[in-house]
Amino acid sequence: MTKENAAIEIRLPDLGEVDDVRVVQWLCDVGATVAEDEDLVEVETEKTTFVVPSPAAGRLAQVAAAEGATVDRGGLLGRIEQLG
Amino acid sequence: MPDLLITVQHNPVITFGRSGSRQHLLASPSDLKREGIELFEVERGGDVTYHGPGQLVVYPIVDLREHGRDIRGFVRGLEGAVIAALADFGIEAERRTGYPGVWVSARKIASIGVYVSGWVTRHGLALNVAINPAHFALIRPCGLPVETVSICDLLGRTVLLDTVRDVLLERLAEWFGWELEISSLAEILGGASGETS
Numbered sequence: 001m002t003k004e005n006a007a008i009e010i011r012l013p014d015l016g017e018v019d020d021v022r023v024v025q026w027l028c029d030v031g032a033t034v035a036e037d038e039d040l041v042e043v044e045t046e047k048t049t050f051v052v053p054s055p056a057a058g059r060l061a062q063v064a065a066a067e068g069a070t071v072d073r074g075g076l077l078g079r080i081e082q083l084g
Numbered sequence: 085m086p087d088l089l090i091t092v093q094h095n096p097v098i099t100f101g102r103s104g105s106r107q108h109l110l111a112s113p114s115d116l117k118r119e120g121i122e123l124f125e126v127e128r129g130g131d132v133t134y135h136g137p138g139q140l141v142v143y144p145i146v147d148l149r150e151h152g153r154d155i156r157g158f159v160r161g162l163e164g165a166v167i168a169a170l171a172d173f174g175i176e177a178e179r180r181t182g183y184p185g186v187w188v189s190a191r192k193i194a195s196i197g198v199y200v201s202g203w204v205t206r207h208g209l210a211l212n213v214a215i216n217p218a219h220f221a222l223i224r225p226c227g228l229p230v231e232t233v234s235i236c237d238l239l240g241r242t243v244l245l246d247t248v249r250d251v252l253l254e255r256l257a258e259w260f261g262w263e264l265e266i267s268s269l270a271e272i273l274g275g276a277s278g279e280t281s
Contacts, residue, residue: 016155048197
């Protein structure tokens with residue numbers, strides 16, 4: 001098995017007392033190169049729409065929560081593969 | 085960039101958030117035209133809402149990185165400041181679990197909706213001081229009948245929007261630890277060096 005580059009998890013921050021957080025729209029596709037802090041995915045509760053920034057520079061390797069999915073507090077949204 | 089609070093009254097307008105449905109609009113285009121109400125689709129989440137004269141709208145433009153990246157705290161701060169400001173007028177208001185906004189005995193007196201991108205907030209809150217109930221009757225947010233109420237309804241007397249604004253700004257400053265500097269839009273946009281402040 002080849003050794004993979006470190007994958008950084010994209011986790012949902014704490015948006016409030018509502019546990020029901022919906023993924024509205026991914027702003028880039030799997031495979032795209034992203035910069036640290038670049039807008040990745042829009043999530044929404046009744047009170048807040050939050051654009052989740054990328055935790056690192058790299059490639060969006062995995063989308064764990066698709067558009068329309070519900071995510072728990074601290075839940076996994078996807079993974080960034082750090083390049084080189 | 086220092087935090088910025090923009091306070092404004094809107095001309096009558098109905099906005100659709102992304103989950104807004106045209107079925108939640110109970111007026112025809114000619115009704116709207118007659119009442120002078122414009123329609124807009126906007127980027128925020130949430131359903132249809134109305135803004136108009138007699139409603140105090142506050143847009144906080146705040147870098148949450150300076151406030152511990154605390155999104156929950158920011159929303160609670162907006163709610164808490166509205167509740168404290170209403171208490172200053174002798175009105176007991178509360179949050180309701182599952183129902184965004186600020187409520188007085190199951191009637192909605194303020195709506196809260198926040199958009200955060202790049203950790204900077206936009207959109208905030210709208211507090212009913214003396215709204216036109218006929219306009220609010222034209223929409224049905226979330227498809228449910230929601231009774232709205234304003235400060236003047238509850239107090240049975242006229243209260244100036246500017247007075248409410250000043251009280252609310254004080255309560256917001258208290259909550260967020262701000263020292264407020266009041267400017268006009270012209271001053272902010274037209275600084276000699278072209279900087280926004």
